[in-house]
Amino acid sequence: MGAFGASHRPSGSDVFKRCDPMKIRRVITGHDANGKAVVTHDELCTNILSRRDFHQSCVVWSTGQLPVDNLDSNDGYTRDVSTLSKQDTVFRIVQYDPGVAPRNHRTETIDYAVVMSGAIDMDLDGQTVHLQQGDVLVQRGTIHNWVNKGTEPCVIAFVLIAAKPIDLNHQTLHAHG
Numbered sequence: 001m002g003a004f005g006a007s008h009r010p011s012g013s014d015v016f017k018r019c020d021p022m023k024i025r026r027v028i029t030g031h032d033a034n035g036k037a038v039v040t041h042d043e044l045c046t047n048i049l050s051r052r053d054f055h056q057s058c059v060v061w062s063t064g065q066l067p068v069d070n071l072d073s074n075d076g077y078t079r080d081v082s083t084l085s086k087q088d089t090v091f092r093i094v095q096y097d098p099g100v101a102p103r104n105h106r107t108e109t110i111d112y113a114v115v116m117s118g119a120i121d122m123d124l125d126g127q128t129v130h131l132q133q134g135d136v137l138v139q140r141g142t143i144h145n146w147v148n149k150g151t152e153p154c155v156i157a158f159v160l161i162a163a164k165p166i167d168l169n170h171q172t173l174h175a176h177g
Contacts, residue, residue, distance in 0.1 A: 022048055022095050022155070026060050026077070030070070045093075047077065054097035054148075062090045090160040096120055096148045104145045105177030109160040111139035118154030121147040141166045141173070 028041035045058045061076035065087045081090050093116075104123075119132040123145040131137060141163060148154050166173040 020153075022056050022058060022093065024048075024058050024060065024093050028061065028075075041075070041077075045077070052101040052103060054100040055103075056095040056097075058093045060091045060093060062088065064088055086162050088160075088162045090158075092158045092160065094156050094158060096146050096154045096156070098148050098151055098153070100146060100148050102145050102147070103177055104143060106141060106143040106166075106173060106175055107139075107160065108141065108163055108165050108175045109139075110141070110163045111137070111161075112159045113137040113139060114157045116155045116157055118148070118152045119150050120154040120156070121149060123147055143173075143177075 022045075024045040026041060026043060026045055027039060030038060030040040032038050045060065048056050048058050050056050059077065059079075059081055062079045062081050063072075063076055064079065064085055066089070068089070076091075081088065096118075113136065115131050115133050115135045115137075117133050119130065122129050122131060122137070124142055128147075146154075165175075
């Protein structure tokens with residue numbers, strides 16, 4: 001699996017348990033041929049994925065280069081973000097329902113996260129932090145797991161930006177899980 005997670009679409013017996021499907025409206029702006037600011041996309045996301053029980057995610061936009069070319073006509077919604085490019089950015093919305101299946105993982109990214117609704121625990125190596133609506137997190141390549149012990153879904157907006165792997169004491173901590 002890449003640093004941004006597998007691009008996995010359940011089918012047949014590969015369907016995961018979930019609560020109500022997310023409804024994410026994305027509004028994308030750009031420019032017309034005369035340089036006027038316009039809305040290029042205004043739609044509900046249809047790429048809602050579930051990679052494990054009680055978990056849903058949606059890539060809203062992604063880019064493959066830094067600095068970003070804001071005149072690129074490719075829809076960042078359709079890029080495959082399952083493999084890591086050292087220039088990638090990903091904007092993803094994730095819903096963790098109560099009982100979400102555990103997945104201890106590390107990415108080779110710096111992640112900016114905003115808890116949009118609900119509450120969740122983030123487990124690190126021997127430490128747990130409780131996050132709730134309005135809290136923000138900067139995740140710097142640490143191994144972690146999300147645990148929803150509540151009764152309501154927790155929705156988090158993530159912006160992932162490719163980062164160097166963690167190198168401590170001549171040991172490289174690569175993406176995992």
